[in-house]
Amino acid sequence: MSKVLPELSETARNNGSLILRHINASNQSRVADQVGIDASTLSRIKNDKKNSGLTEIEFIAALLSAVGLKVVPETDVYCSPEIAEATRVYLAHAFTSPEYMRILFK
Template sequence: MSKVLNELTAIASNNESLILQALNASNQRQVAELVKVDASTVSRMKTDKKTNGLTEVEFIGSLLAALELKVVPESDVYCSPEIAEATRVYLAHAFTSREYMRILFK
């Protein structure tokens, strides 16, 4: 298997896992009502294999991975790689500054 396919599969598996964890931690009846389906539909999405050999949750996880998207908890905060790099550079400079350290640990 290629490195790209391995990474895609790992991301898809992580997406599926997060979706299943969230479903298992939720009140599935309420979730079903919110998306206007029967509770049994949500249950089947987790367990019934389709002709492609995937459950709907597995398919959604794979689809998101193929689209280079990922599932994260709503409370997580997104930071672009550019912002993360700028923060790293800023902190690297800040922590080498005697004046900054003096103010920080006053």
């Protein structure tokens, strides 16, 4: 992804890598059918470099990164940084509470 701005390249590479890993781990003919294209078109999207020097997958990954989005598996659950921090603090206090431990290991 040499044409992608340096500040985007790591996130864009991660996005593109995850997309390609999941395509490669799937039945590519089935994936192509699900999006309404043939398998050879999917292969071109994955492999053919455009004038920008990027494949279509790399371009889409860079575009997502540029607008502040990232690619994650659909089974992942998102929470905001604030919720994650509140959960961390709650658990830190809970595990130091004798009452919590008594309930947990009842």
